[in-house]
Amino acid sequence: MDVSPTVTAADYALIRNPDAASPTQRTAAMEAPAFGMVFTDHMARATWTLDGGWADRRIVPFENLSLHPGATVLHYSQQVFEGLKAYRWADGSTRLFRPEGNARRMAASAARLGLPAITEEDFLASVEALLSVDGDWVPSEGESSLYLRPVIMGTEACLGVRPSQEVEYLLMACPVGAYFSGGVRPVSIWVAQGFHRAGEGGTGQAKTGGNYAGSLMPQQQAQDNGCDQVLFLDARKDKYIEELGGMNVFAVRRDGTIWTPRVTGTILEGVTRASVIELLRTEGREVIERDISLEELRAGIADGSVVELFACGTAAVITPIARLVSPDFDELVADGGPGALTMHLRGRLTDIQYGRADDVHGWMRRVN
Ligand SMILES: *Cc1c(COP(=O)(O)O)cnc(C)c1O
Numbered sequence: 001m002d003v004s005p006t007v008t009a010a011d012y013a014l015i016r017n018p019d020a021a022s023p024t025q026r027t028a029a030m031e032a033p034a035f036g037m038v039f040t041d042h043m044a045r046a047t048w049t050l051d052g053g054w055a056d057r058r059i060v061p062f063e064n065l066s067l068h069p070g071a072t073v074l075h076y077s078q079q080v081f082e083g084l085k086a087y088r089w090a091d092g093s094t095r096l097f098r099p100e101g102n103a104r105r106m107a108a109s110a111a112r113l114g115l116p117a118i119t120e121e122d123f124l125a126s127v128e129a130l131l132s133v134d135g136d137w138v139p140s141e142g143e144s145s146l147y148l149r150p151v152i153m154g155t156e157a158c159l160g161v162r163p164s165q166e167v168e169y170l171l172m173a174c175p176v177g178a179y180f181s182g183g184v185r186p187v188s189i190w191v192a193q194g195f196h197r198a199g200e201g202g203t204g205q206a207k208t209g210g211n212y213a214g215s216l217m218p219q220q221q222a223q224d225n226g227c228d229q230v231l232f233l234d235a236r237k238d239k240y241i242e243e244l245g246g247m248n249v250f251a252v253r254r255d256g257t258i259w260t261p262r263v264t265g266t267i268l269e270g271v272t273r274a275s276v277i278e279l280l281r282t283e284g285r286e287v288i289e290r291d292i293s294l295e296e297l298r299a300g301i302a303d304g305s306v307v308e309l310f311a312c313g314t315a316a317v318i319t320p321i322a323r324l325v326s327p328d329f330d331e332l333v334a335d336g337g338p339g340a341l342t343m344h345l346r347g348r349l350t351d352i353q354y355g356r357a358d359d360v361h362g363w364m365r366r367v368n
Contacts, residue, residue, distance in 0.1 A: 006121065007057070007119065007121050007122040007125045008121075008125050008128075009125045009126075009128040009129040009132060010129075011057050011125060011129075012044055012046075012057045012058055012059050012125065012126060012129035012130075013057065013058045013059070014058075014059045014129075014133060015058060015059065015060045015061065016042075016061070016133070017041045017042055017060075017061035017062065018061070019041075019061070020041040020042075020061075021041060023136075026136060026137065029175070030137070030139050030144075030175045032177055032181075033174065033175050033176055033177055035147075035174075035176050035179070035315065036147065036149075036174050036176070037174070038174055038175055039062050039172055039173065039174055040062060040130075040134040040137040040146075040172070040173045040174070040175070041061065041062055041133070041134055041137075042059050042060065042061060042062055042130060042133050042134050043059070043060060043062050043130065043170055043171060043172045043173075044057070044058070044059050044126040044127075044129055044130045044169075044170070044171035045057070045058050045059075045060055045168065045169065045170055045171075046058070046118065046122070046126070046168075046169040047166070047167070047168055047169075048116050048166070048167040048168070048169070049165065049166055049167075050165040050166075053116070054116070054118060054122065054169070057122075057125075057126070057129075059129050059130060059133055062172065065168075065170075067155060068155070068157035069157075070157035070158060070159055071153075071154065071155045071156065071157060071164075072153075072154030072155065072156055072158060072163075072164035073153040073154050073155060073164075075159060076154075076161060077208070077209055077210045077213070078113055078114065078115060078153065078154035078163065078164055079113065079115075079151065079152070079153040079154070079208060079209045079210075080106060080109035080110050080112075080113050080115060080151070080152050080153075080206060080207055080208045080209075081106075081109075081149060081150065081151045081152075081207055081208070081209065082102045082103075082105065082106045082109075082148075082149070082150045082151075082207060083102075083147065083148070083149055083207075083314050083315065084096060084097065084098075084099055084102045084127075084147075084148050084271075084314060085097060085145040085146065085147055085148065085176075085314060085353075086127075086131060086138050086145060086146040086148060086173075086367065087138070087145050087353050087354055087355070087364075088138045088139060088140040088144075088145075089354065089355035090354075090355060091355070093366055093368060094131060094135060094138050094146075094366070094367050094368035095353075095355065095364040095365060095366050095367065096127065096148075096364070096365045096367055097271075097314075097352075097353050097363055097364060097365075098271050098275065098363045098365075099123070099124060099127060099365055100120055100124075100365075101271040101274070102123070102150075102271060103118075103119075103120035103123035103124060104120060105207060105269070105271070106118070106123065106150060106152070106207070107119075107120070108205075108206070109206035109207045109208060110152050112203055112205075112206040112208075113203070113206060113208055114163035115152050115153075115154065115163070115164075115167055116152075116167055117152075118152070118169055123150065124365075126150070126169070126171045127148060127150075127171065127367065128367050128368075130148075130171055130173060131146075131173075131367050131368050132368065134146075134173060135368050137173060137175050138175070138368075139175050139176075139177075141177070142177075142178050143177075143178040143179075143350060143354070144175065144176060144177045144178060145175075145176055145353075146173050146174070146175055146176070147173065147174045147175075147176045147314075147315070148171065148172075148173050149171070149172050149173070149174065150169065150170065150171045151168075151169070151170045151171075151172075152167060152168070152169050152170075153167065153168055153170075154166070154167055155167060155168045176315075179315060179316040179317065179319075180316070184319075184320065184338055184343070184346065186319075186320040186321060186322035186336060186337065186338050187227075187228035187229055187311075187319055187320070187321055187322065188226065188227040188228055188229075188321075188322060188323040188325055189222075189227055189228070189229050189230070189231045189244070189311075189321050189323065189324050189325065190218075190221065190222030190225050190227035190229070190230050190231065190325050190326070191230075191231050191233065191294060191324065191325065191326040192218045192221075192222075192230050192231065192232045192233065193218075193221070193326065193327065194238075195214075195217070195218040195232070196232055196233065196234070196235035196238075197211060197214065197215055197232040197235075197242065197243070197245065197266075198211060198232075198235065198242070198266040198267075199235040199236070199266065200235070200236060200264075200265060200266060201265070202266065204242075204265060204266035204267060204268065205263070205265050205266065205267065205268055205269060206268075207268060211268075212245065212246070215230065215232070215245035215246075218230045218232070218245075219245055225325060226325075227323075227325055229244045229245065229247070229311070230244060230245055231243075231244055231249065231324070232244070232245070233294060234264075234266060235266065239293050239294065239295070240261065240291045240292060240293050240294070241261055241292050241293070241294055241297060242261055242266060242267050243261065243267050243268065244311050246268075246313055246315070247270070247311035247312055247313035247316070247319065248260065248261075248267070248268070248269075248270045248272070248273040248311065248312055248313065249261065249309070249310070249311050249312075249321070250273075250276065250309070250310050250311075250312065251292065251297060251300070251306050251308070251309050252306070252307055252308035252309070252310075252339060252341050252342070253300070253305055253306055253307065254304060254305050254306075254307050255305070256285065256286070257285070257286045257287070257288055258280055258285060258286070258287045258288070258341075259287075259288050259289075259290060259292055260273065260277070260287065260288075260289055260292075261289070261290070261291065261292055262289040262290055262291065263289070270312060270313055270314075271314065272312040272313050272314055272317065272318075272349070273312055275349060275361075275363065276312055276318070276345055276349070277289075278361060279345060279348055279349065279361075280345070282360075282361075297324070298324065298329060298331055301324065301331045301332075301333050302331060304334075306333065307333075307334050307339060308320070308333065308334065308339030308340075308341055308342050309321040309324070309333045309339075310339070310342040310345075317346055317349055317350060317353075318342060318345055318346040318349065320337075320338035320339060320342045320343070321333060322336040322337070323336065352364065
């Protein structure tokens, strides 16, 4: 549908949850929520059909879905998703961090998966509509937030392999506590052995569940080897570092420059990654987006020219990396502690997100 009339939060018809949590139940549920395990009272939905485009926008009680067993998403993984957070500021207001970036990326992911996109305006309208009814679920404790998870998926009952002619948009929300409850802890990273996350021309730059499905077994191997996360190398040469299963990576060099893998089509371009690059450049630092071979990175860690390594993404913001591990090596980055620039960037980003610092980049969007 190229003629898209203006969509606002008011277009999401509200069907209130008669069994919504009481304030006491809500407080208890928000006590110490494990990531993605506690859901709010409502969700946003919209339904797309080939003939009618997007319609039936609604806020409904959070409940199980009724899905035909032949639904495309269950067989051919025709699905894309996003992840962003709503933050409670000290003045009681609720803000989103660069949601336009998530809206644009979701549209691009949808296009790659043969799914209809929703407009940026519609995306924001759904978030606003959900927050207007579930706004009390945005936590205010420390570095907690309300994680928002939009999904677009093919729901047509059709085992034939073609794009679904019926599509559902869902937006759910989960209160989440500070990612690192006991203070920021540097993680150990396992370098994937013979497995890749994405290949050229594939779906690596789309945020789609299938990329994650393929990362779970290597992630299990990381854990079996005493590591927290897995680092994937490029599929063509098995040589250049790409990213973790769900986070982009950066290396801080002793000469003051910061390196990160350039986006080539096989890396998911994070909103956090873009923001880190912008923050660093604003501070006058040189950020170099280039191919980084594992060999070069290892040599840099060993000779001290790489002084910090960190990963970044919406869920954990910025995570220091202490060790890089494989069957052949175990490299400790500097003294293994969180690096100064890593922690400075983490502070800068979270200060902006929680309204403790001026939003000089115009990244925060007020919703409530
Ligand atoms: C979502 C995601 C990221 C991080 O993106 P942000 O927008 O910063 O949250 C990085 N890599 C992958 C594979 C992802 O799915």
